[in-house]
Amino acid sequence: MSVNSAHKSGFGATLWDWLTTVDHKKIGILYLAAGAFFFLLGGLEALIIRIQLISPQNDFISAGLYNEMITMHGTTMIFFAATPLLFGLMNYIMPLQIGARDVAFPFLNSLGFWLFFFGGIMLNLSWFTGAPDAGWTNYAPLSLQSPGHGVDFYVMGLQLSGAGTLMSGINFIVTIVLMRAPGMTYMRMPLFTWTTFVTSILVLFAFPALTVGLFLMMFDRMFGTAFFDVALGGNSIIWQHLFWIFGHPEVYILILPAFGVFSEILPTFSKKRLFGYTAMVFATFLIAFLGFMVWAHHMFTVGLGPVANSIFAVATMAIAVPTGIKIFNWLFTLWGGSITINSAMLWTLAFIPSFTIGGMTGVMLASSVADYQYHDSYFVVGHFHYVIVGGVVFALLAAMHYWWPKMFGRYLHEGMGKLAFWTFFIGFHLTFFIQHFLGLMGMPRRYWVFLEDQGLDAGNLISTIGAFFMTFGVLVFVINIFYTWKKGEKAPGDAWGTGRTLEWATASPPIHFNFKQMPLVRGLDPLWIEKMEGNNKMTPAEPMDEIHMPNGSILPLIMTIGFFIASYGFIYQVDHKAWLIAVYVGMAIGMGCMLIRSLRDDHGYHISKEEVEREGD
Amino acid sequence: MSHHDHSIDPKNLTQDPSKATMEGKHKFLGLWIFLGGETVLFACLFGTYLALKDSTAGGPSTHDLYGLELVFLMTVLLLTSSLTSVYAIYHMKNNDFKKMQLWMGITAALGLAFLGFEIYEFAHYIHDYGFTFRSSAFGSAFYALVGFHGGHVVFGLSWIITLMVRNAKRGLNLYNAPKYNTFALYWHFIDVVWVFIFTVVYLMGMVS
Ligand code: HEM
Ligand SMILES: [Cu+2]
Numbered sequence: 135m136s137v138n139s140a141h142k143s144g145f146g147a148t149l150w151d152w153l154t155t156v157d158h159k160k161i162g163i164l165y166l167a168a169g170a171f172f173f174l175l176g177g178l179e180a181l182i183i184r185i186q187l188i189s190p191q192n193d194f195i196s197a198g199l200y201n202e203m204i205t206m207h208g209t210t211m212i213f214f215a216a217t218p219l220l221f222g223l224m225n226y227i228m229p230l231q232i233g234a235r236d237v238a239f240p241f242l243n244s245l246g247f248w249l250f251f252f253g254g255i256m257l258n259l260s261w262f263t264g265a266p267d268a269g270w271t272n273y274a275p276l277s278l279q280s281p282g283h284g285v286d287f288y289v290m291g292l293q294l295s296g297a298g299t300l301m302s303g304i305n306f307i308v309t310i311v312l313m314r315a316p317g318m319t320y321m322r323m324p325l326f327t328w329t330t331f332v333t334s335i336l337v338l339f340a341f342p343a344l345t346v347g348l349f350l351m352m353f354d355r356m357f358g359t360a361f362f363d364v365a366l367g368g369n370s371i372i373w374q375h376l377f378w379i380f381g382h383p384e385v386y387i388l389i390l391p392a393f394g395v396f397s398e399i400l401p402t403f404s405k406k407r408l409f410g411y412t413a414m415v416f417a418t419f420l421i422a423f424l425g426f427m428v429w430a431h432h433m434f435t436v437g438l439g440p441v442a443n444s445i446f447a448v449a450t451m452a453i454a455v456p457t458g459i460k461i462f463n464w465l466f467t468l469w470g471g472s473i474t475i476n477s478a479m480l481w482t483l484a485f486i487p488s489f490t491i492g493g494m495t496g497v498m499l500a501s502s503v504a505d506y507q508y509h510d511s512y513f514v515v516g517h518f519h520y521v522i523v524g525g526v527v528f529a530l531l532a533a534m535h536y537w538w539p540k541m542f543g544r545y546l547h548e549g550m551g552k553l554a555f556w557t558f559f560i561g562f563h564l565t566f567f568i569q570h571f572l573g574l575m576g577m578p579r580r581y582w583v584f585l586e587d588q589g590l591d592a593g594n595l596i597s598t599i600g601a602f603f604m605t606f607g608v609l610v611f612v613i614n615i616f617y618t619w620k621k622g623e624k625a626p627g628d629a630w631g632t633g634r635t636l637e638w639a640t641a642s643p644p645i646h647f648n649f650k651q652m653p654l655v656r657g658l659d660p661l662w663i664e665k666m667e668g669n670n671k672m673t674p675a676e677p678m679d680e681i682h683m684p685n686g687s688i689l690p691l692i693m694t695i696g697f698f699i700a701s702y703g704f705i706y707q708v709d710h711k712a713w714l715i716a717v718y719v720g721m722a723i724g725m726g727c728m729l730i731r732s733l734r735d736d737h738g739y740h741i742s743k744e745e746v747e748r749e750g751d
Numbered sequence: 752m753s754h755h756d757h758s759i760d761p762k763n764l765t766q767d768p769s770k771a772t773m774e775g776k777h778k779f780l781g782l783w784i785f786l787g788g789e790t791v792l793f794a795c796l797f798g799t800y801l802a803l804k805d806s807t808a809g810g811p812s813t814h815d816l817y818g819l820e821l822v823f824l825m826t827v828l829l830l831t832s833s834l835t836s837v838y839a840i841y842h843m844k845n846n847d848f849k850k851m852q853l854w855m856g857i858t859a860a861l862g863l864a865f866l867g868f869e870i871y872e873f874a875h876y877i878h879d880y881g882f883t884f885r886s887s888a889f890g891s892a893f894y895a896l897v898g899f900h901g902g903h904v905v906f907g908l909s910w911i912i913t914l915m916v917r918n919a920k921r922g923l924n925l926y927n928a929p930k931y932n933t934f935a936l937y938w939h940f941i942d943v944v945w946v947f948i949f950t951v952v953y954l955m956g957m958v959s
Contacts, residue, residue, distance in 0.1 A: 338784060354891075
């Protein structure tokens with residue numbers, strides 16, 4: 135079970151290495167690869183939706199399939215594309231930024247990845263038998279009445295992946311609290327590490343609410359309980375509360391790391407330290423805190439009453455203040471800087487106005503009275519895509535260009551990077567800007583067709599054209615990846631020459647134990663400090679010594695497969711009790727792995743001092 | 752940084768063996784943080800219960816069902832088991848493995864007794880009142896909240912029994928001490944949740 139196949143080669147050995155890895159960098163890459171795969175799936179679904187809406191009363195796909203498309207698009211994008219892509223970045227970059235050799239619980243890290251991945255696979259297998267069709271918000275009672283097993287796949291898929299996400303969150307918190315290099319005080323941590331930290335706290339407090347909601351939904355659908363069943367005294371609004379107590383923080387789980395990414399890129403390419411570092415940290419906490427207090431702004435029209443609506447409206451609007459602080463700090467970072475414009479910077483610069491528009495429509499939506507007009511109209515679709523695409527997706531693409539040379543040792547091609555940027559950027563605004571007006575003109579969200587001659591034709595056509603532009607941009611980016619893989623220009627450790635944080639003090643890509651010697655951190659932007667003093671590398675904080683590393687393990691994968699089988703059993707035991715066998719067998723595999731894990735002592739292994747010295751950096 | 756003989760010599764060890772290694776510290780903090788998430792989990796279940804406790808759909812209500820004697824006994828058992836786990840950890844810190852195992856054993860026995868009564872309680876409701884988790888929204892919410900707690904007890908018991916069997920012949924070392932310590936922390940949490948269940952479910956259910 136324990137492997138150290140660094141010295142083996144061949145396809146089998148490589149595959150085994152990836153399946154058993156507990157290295158945070160490899161797990162980061164696994165997250166990125168899986169997240170990218172789901173992003174392409176979700177993108178394809180978006181394109182199909184937009185083709186259906188290209189003209190009035192179109193019948194490109196059936197109404198039922200359309201419902202499945204919007205449900206799967208939203209669910210896939212949020213849970214299996216945006217979140218894991220960010221977790222991939224965090225996994226790869228954060229430990230490097232704090233000067234750690236790994237995360238606190240490497241085994242758990244791998245388990246978290248596999249749970250997420252198999253959750254996504256489970257959700258998408260539903261395409262073969264009927265996908266969920268109650269929207270990504272899965273509101274009861276609609277979700278309870280949805281026939282077939284689509285919604286059950288949603289429930290079990292999200293439950294599996296949610297457990298994985300929670301594990302990663304806990305892991306990141308402990309890593310940041312306990313594994314910072316000597317001298318790396320809290321107020322010297324890079325902003326991306328800070329946002330990883332705060333995001334993890336949000337994950338910790340938000341995901342259990344989803345867990346509970348999914349359990350109740352599972353019991354209602356599979357075991358005949360009555361949580362949401364009004365006939366037996368149930369209350370379907372409980373689902374909405376639980377969903378949004380999770381769901382609103384989730385959008386901050388997405389956007390805070392995005393803020394972290396921009397806060398790294400701007401100083402690097404402006405050759406200035408981040409303006410207002412302390413205010414940025416403070417604003418991050420404030421946004422996270424307020425993010426928990428505002429979930430009911432999704433429920434203004436449910437009938438909570440004017441008092442509740444007003445409180446949630448004001449709390450929501452308050453978030454604009456710390457967010458505004460951030461926007462201004464980014465602008466002041468640029469101010470007077472010596473600015474380099476490359477692909478990473480283009481995405482960053484484009485983010486600022488795009489996200490600001492999304493923020494402004496957000497404040498409009500937060501006005502509870504006005505929301506009676508906007509609610510469930512295309513205005514909402516326009517709003518959240520400005521935030522999620524203009525914020526999170528732009529950040530992911532910026533981060534890819536910025537950290538690609540660190541992760542893979544080669545630069546992405548600049549020309550293709552710029553082409554992808556401009557087409558996607560133009561397409562994005564074409565697609566979503568006009569949706570605000572479609573919404574104001576009365577076009578509802580999630581409708582399969584719209585009628586002729588109501589003034590909605592041109593707007594929908596433009597929106598769909600924009601979606602094709604975006605698709606083109608994404609394809610160019612994919613080609614760029616393959617091109618770079620084969621022919622990309624090689625990158626040194628400090629790939630941009632103006633790196634400020636610790637990840638740039640390692641080789642590109644870093645050796646598997648990250649740092650030969652723990653670096654000594656002497657201030658904010660530690661690498662920059664050393665460079666200014668004429669040292670070309672970090673001062674070590676410890677003598678050269680042997681290094682303790684964790685063993686790889688296949689258990690997380692097998693454990694996940696066990697729970698995956700059990701989930702299938704839960705879904706189908708409704709049809710035939712024989713499926714309970716799958717529940718028992720799957721659980722036995724999962725628990726058996728847990729038992730093996732606790733019965734075997736696993737002390738890890740050591741890299742000898744000589745070997746540490748030998749490995750080049 | 753690393754000299755990895757995990758056995759300890761009781762004579763020259765004065766500190767807490769559960770936090771002597773990096774791994775031990777990680778585990779301890781990790782469990783605390785995990786409990787933060789568990790708090791939200793139970794808060795949501797409590798909220799659901801409070802929202803649905805009067806939705807009996809014509810079936811049995813809290814007044815018909817709950818009886819103080821049984822719940823009181825269960826509470827005493829669980830609270831005592833928390834206390835005995837404190838003794839166990841006390842002996843762990845003094846490197847007295849035998850006594851630690853003994854007190855952990857008592858903790859597990861008390862936990863098992865608690866679980867037995869809980870199963871009896873559920874069976875009683877089902878057989879004598881026909882009150883199941885399908886009877887009404889109240890039934891669903893009751894079994895979800897109390898059942899989740901019971902599930903945590905089952906998990907905790909499997910955990911500590913595995914630990915005790917596993918280490919019976921090995922004695923205390925820096926590798927397993929953190930595991931006992933995190934178990935104890937988890938067990939206290941289960942206890943605290945029960946105190947809330949006792950108050951919010953049973954006491955309030957009988958008074959109001
Ligand atoms: C980049 C190209 C994208 C396009 C063209 C696109 C298009 C669409 C369309 C047409 C809808 C359906 C609106 C409706 O009829 O209600 C939709 C919904 C949605 N999209 Fe996207 N989208 C894109 C990217 C994303 C991304 C990156 C995310 C999240 C990370 C996302 C999250 C959502 C969500 C949550 C919904 C709501 C689904 C629902 O109403 O249940 N989208 N999108
Ligand atoms: Cu919200």
